[in-house]
Amino acid sequence: MSTKNTKHEPSGISRRGFLKGVGAGAVATGLLQEVSESAGIAEAATPTTLGPGEIPIKLNVNGQSRSLNVEPRVTLLDALRNRLDVTGTKKVCDRGTCGACTVLLDGKVVYSCSVLAVEAQDKKIVTIEGLGTPDNLSDMQAAFIEHDASQCGFCTPGFIVATTAFVRDNPGATLEEVREGLGGNLCRCGTYAGITAATFEQAQKGGA
């Protein structure tokens, strides 16, 4: 015998109750408007505007505090490359599509062409230069060389930053998970086999 209760239970909200609730909400909204008009309107009417000329900002790049002047419209990518001479981060699409400009912002993977430099203040920026140097390669950089994961090299810095963060967050990732994890970066030379092998190897080692 079925134990299913087919009796229609009241939902707990009657039409009358709903209308009363809406009315109370409308009154509350009205009160809020009155309060904000009397107390907060002066602040809302005077928003802070930046620019359009250059403004002084500070960026923390690879552990160093760097001072520079930029127009508020300048992207983090252009500030790094054109103002700070940190050119390991590459500019390809400049449209948040290819991943060549990938950096870490407070540990999160971001496209630096899609972040304004002024937004990156008070955050820790890590570029490819901050992961390793030619004399002291990071494990992922060494794995890319070992697995021949680079041809022209233009996509490589972005891939290494992205894959370093991927294995940090996904130690022991499967091959399928690695392939999926590489989805935010494009390589026009088609070195995906080497990149996948290097990343999988580092994931199996528990992270670069």
Ligand code: FES
């Ligand atoms: S240059 Fe930023 S995603 Fe392509």
Ligand code: FES
């Ligand atoms: S190695 Fe040339 S675009 Fe990737």
